[in-house]
Amino acid sequence: PTSEEDLCPICYAHPISAIFRPCSHKSCKACINQHLMNNKDCFFCKATITGVDDFTKPASS
Template sequence: MTVFLLSCLCRVARAAAVLLSDPCFQLHSIQHLLGESELLSSFRAAPPSAEHKHFSLHTYTDYISPEEQQKVERMLSFLTNESKEAAASAAPTSEEDLCPICYAHPISAVFKPCSHKSCKACINQHLMNNKECFFCKATITGVDDYSKPPAS
């Protein structure tokens, strides 16, 4: 039983890391689904009328069970905490250390054989449809982890 729980936790942590590393993923999207979006209320000057109800999973009780809503709420809570921990532990990044593709994440991958660099999120997305380097069009034969050399 303990091994099963550890396996599940590892998968959840891995899935959270992938989501949070994707530049397109926004926690606000999940908050919006739960009707918790503060962004919506800040754009609206007047309170919502009866004909302009705010979308929320809570209003679709025929299609979404309370258990499913709770799972989404737990996922949002977990992702929010993971995001805060990642932001707190991340050292400030200079512009030259950012991925030249998305400018959202630090460089974390090196392409083989050409040694060009990007973040893992960009290269993973790119490799789904293309096997060529973004920059020089060389065929990518592998991707290694990148760690910035120590400053001398």
């Protein structure tokens, strides 16, 4: 089950799946892909996004 912390903080519809460089903020790929069509800055801190990496939640031990 997906807990609320694992959901995208922008849409709350999808799990977090992308992490932004260099600031390490996170969202789902749908939100960041849509955002990057028109903007190059982070939703949260306004840093210029230089790349987006896949984010996978560390397995809980």
